[in-house]
Amino acid sequence: MTTKKLLSLQLKRLLSSVAEHGHQHLGQIEADLIQTNFLLAEAIRKLNAGFMAMHTSICLQQEIVTMLLTETADDGRYAARLDAVSAEMGAHVNAAVTSLQFEDMTSQLIGRALQRIAGLDKVLETLGAGSSGMRAETGIEDIVARLSDVNRLLEQQSGKLESDLWKAVCQTHMESGDIELF
């Protein structure tokens, strides 16, 4: 193959590699951020509802306690109502605890996105390093060799980035997950 053709080939490989890997990684970052947004929105919505419900239960508990203190006769109704309201409170607290776990999942997704951004930054660094020392007089063979090195490094970096970033969080809702005993 002629040097001119090799140059053409390496340049084409570089341009398409940068475009393809860049597109792929940015797409994944976008997907992780969208998923983070979904989880956050649902967690906040549920926490809002939970706190309102807890407030209602606390007010009701207070009403019942006030009635208990002011009434002279108690046929056990109030105690039963207090038990029922306590059980309701317990359910609201459980729901809040489930929703609060959004922090664990969203921080994993954001961490993944940040790692990917750092990886892409490294790719750009490699491109920059590939051009260092190049001058107008640089021979075509030298340019072909540099492009070949850069292409090889970019393939390695992109592949490593993909394999290092296992998608551990697939949840798109804040419902409690499955339980399986082996």
Place this chain on the structure above:
Amino acid sequence: MTKTILAVDDSGSLRQMVVFSLKAAGYQVTEAVDGQDGLEKAKQRTFDLVLTDQNMPRMDGLALIRALRKLSNYQGVPILMLTTESSDDMKAKGRAAGANGWLVKPFDPQRLTEVVKKVIG
């Protein structure tokens, strides 16, 4: 006698939720911040149950389980994974490593308590 649980997770907020849920049910819970910390704490005393996350720095959940199963006093101790991972492939790896169960996050405190009660009483 109060049953003891070792809760291993690199997320502080998650550990807080686990401790809150299981303490309310009467269990004594010790926290560990990752697999390595969990292994060191497990070597200091034998817990009745180990509850571990998978993706953690220094030592992940599967590595922790394999290390615990090599200890003579942890041969019969139930170990449950509590993780965001839900693939059949990961569950199979967990089972092969020596896990006794798989709980997918987020957990509901009541369901967590029920499964812990089922496993260790």
